[in-house]
Amino acid sequence: MCLIKKYLWVGLLFSFFLMLHPRLSFAGEPIPIGTWKTAQTIQPFFYDRFLQDSMKSRIYTFTNPADQKTALLAGSLDMCGTTLAHAIYSASLGQPVVVVAALCNKCSALVVKKDGPVHSEADLRGKKIGYVPGTMHEILLREMLKRNGISPQKDVKLIRVDFFDMGTALAGGNIDAFLSGEPFPTLAVKQGYGRILSYPYYGDSIGTINAGMLVTRASVKKRPEKIAALVLAHARATRYLMQHSRQWLQRAASFGTSLDVLEAAAPNMELAWNMDATYIKQARALGSRMQALGIIRKQPDYEKLFDLSFVRQAGEKLK
Numbered sequence: 001m002c003l004i005k006k007y008l009w010v011g012l013l014f015s016f017f018l019m020l021h022p023r024l025s026f027a028g029e030p031i032p033i034g035t036w037k038t039a040q041t042i043q044p045f046f047y048d049r050f051l052q053d054s055m056k057s058r059i060y061t062f063t064n065p066a067d068q069k070t071a072l073l074a075g076s077l078d079m080c081g082t083t084l085a086h087a088i089y090s091a092s093l094g095q096p097v098v099v100v101a102a103l104c105n106k107c108s109a110l111v112v113k114k115d116g117p118v119h120s121e122a123d124l125r126g127k128k129i130g131y132v133p134g135t136m137h138e139i140l141l142r143e144m145l146k147r148n149g150i151s152p153q154k155d156v157k158l159i160r161v162d163f164f165d166m167g168t169a170l171a172g173g174n175i176d177a178f179l180s181g182e183p184f185p186t187l188a189v190k191q192g193y194g195r196i197l198s199y200p201y202y203g204d205s206i207g208t209i210n211a212g213m214l215v216t217r218a219s220v221k222k223r224p225e226k227i228a229a230l231v232l233a234h235a236r237a238t239r240y241l242m243q244h245s246r247q248w249l250q251r252a253a254s255f256g257t258s259l260d261v262l263e264a265a266a267p268n269m270e271l272a273w274n275m276d277a278t279y280i281k282q283a284r285a286l287g288s289r290m291q292a293l294g295i296i297r298k299q300p301d302y303e304k305l306f307d308l309s310f311v312r313q314a315g316e317k318l319k
Contacts, residue, residue, distance in 0.1 A: 030058035031230065034068040034080030037061045039252035039262055040104035040182060040269045041081050041211065046237035046251075047230070055229060063162055065211075066134050069097065072214060078223075079230055082214040086134040088287045091300030096217035100310045101231045102272035102279065103211040108137050108201065109185035109268060110144065111194045112177045113170060121198060122148045130161035130169055130178035136210045139286065141179040142293050144200040170194055181210075183257045186265035190258075199268065205285045208270070220307060231273075231310040232317055238273040239318065275311050 035044045047057045060077065062068045068080035069090055081103050082090075090097050112118040118127065121144055131138050142152050152158055161169050166178045171193040178184075179200070188194025201208050213234060215227055241248040249266065253259045280302060290296045 030056045031079075031226070032058050032060060032077045033230070034060045034062055034071060034077045036063065036081060037255040038181065038183070039249065039255075039257070039265070040107045040271065042248065042252055043103070043234055043237040043241065043271065043273075044081070046241065047233040050233040050236040050240075051229060055226075057230075057233075063164065064132060064134065069095075069214065072097070072216060078219065078226065079213055079215050081211055083135045083211045084209055084283055084286060085136050085139050085290065085295075087212060087214060087305065088283065088290060088300055089134060089296055091305040092287075092296040092298055097305070098215050098217055098220050099212040099275070099306050100215055100220075100227055101213040101234050101314075102209070102275050102311075103213055105208045105210050105270040105272050106201070107181045107210055107269050108140055108179065109182070109199050110141075110177065110179045110197045111166075111170065111185045111188050112197045114189075114193055114195045116176065116195075118177060118197065121145075121200070122150070124148070124177060125150050125155050127176035128157045128159055128174070130159050130166050130175040130180070132163055132180070133160060135181070137179045137181060139290060139293070139295070140200050140202075142295075143202070143289060144179070144198075146293070167191065167194070182265040182269050183261050186268070187257065187261050190261050190264065202285075202289075206282050206289065209279065209282050209286065212275070217304070228310050228313055232314045235273040235311070235314040235318060238271045242271055273311065274315065275306065275308055280306050280308075 033044045035041045044057065044059050051057065065082045065086040069082055069086065071077045072080045073095065087097060087099050118124060129141065131141050145152050145156065150156060159175055161175065161178065163180055163184060166180045166184050167188050169175045170178055170188060185196050189196060219227060249259060249262045252262055284302055287299050291299060
């Protein structure tokens with residue numbers, strides 16, 4: 001639990017520092033971008049090789065989508081990663097956020113103790129389950145429990161655990177299961193204490209959508225050329241990494257996860273950049289499920305939340 005508190009305090013203090021030092025925008029200054037240090041959110045680390053010569057980026061790393069969004073709204077980031085669940089949640093509260101590109105799909109898995117008593121999703125009743133609020137993993141967890149007739153409020157104990165502490169909590173018996181993003185499920189298997197019980201994705205209605213790149217509504221209006229350049233760099237970085245999977249995983253291994261774990265997790269990770277009408281339809285379906293689960297009170301304005309113009313521009317230039 002000490003590690004959990006440490007990560008939470010580090011994230012909060014870093015966001016507070018950024019808010020007290022808002023970036024002044026002028027030509028030549030590195031563009032501040034937020035993301036996670038994971039294989040599925042790696043594209044921003046490759047932006048500079050695809051940005052025009054007059055533009056450079058500076059990457060800030062976070063452990064959860066809420067801190068990134070806070071720094072973005074404070075003006076300390078120009079763009080950041082976010083889960084679609086958190087984007088929908090933020091927009092439902094009236095926050096002026098806009099998703100301008102996809103970031104990744106898939107990446108989730110439900111993990112239990114290797115030799116524990118849980119052999120099916122229904123066996124989770126009465127168990128302690130680790131999760132990270134505001135993520136697609138939370139939505140998948142709640143939906144999975146509901147499908148099995150298990151009340152998230154009454155029949156299980158949901159425990160907030162940082163991604164990086166999931167394995168320790170499971171191995172130490174503090175939780176009985178966790179639903180998290182890669183590489184932590186695969187790492188649990190490789191280290192011998194965990195077993196992947198299921199990949200609880202939705203059907204075609206929502207699919208495997210996961211995360212995207214977020215900007216503010218003001219930046220769309222005032223700095224569309226900068227956003228267009230960033231989205232194009234994001235698209236090119238995504239395409240490059242998909243075509244050079246070895247380099248993708250080797251760079252991701254520098255974040256602290258061994259290459260063999262990442263190679264085993266790769267089939268459950270999908271880099272992304274493009275969004276289309278189907279993507280928005282799936283996001284709307286996700287929002288409907290979030291409201292049914294009581295995570296949001298009302299639906300956001302999806303026309304304002306998603307701006308497809310930048311990925312369309314990027315698509316034209318990639319042809």
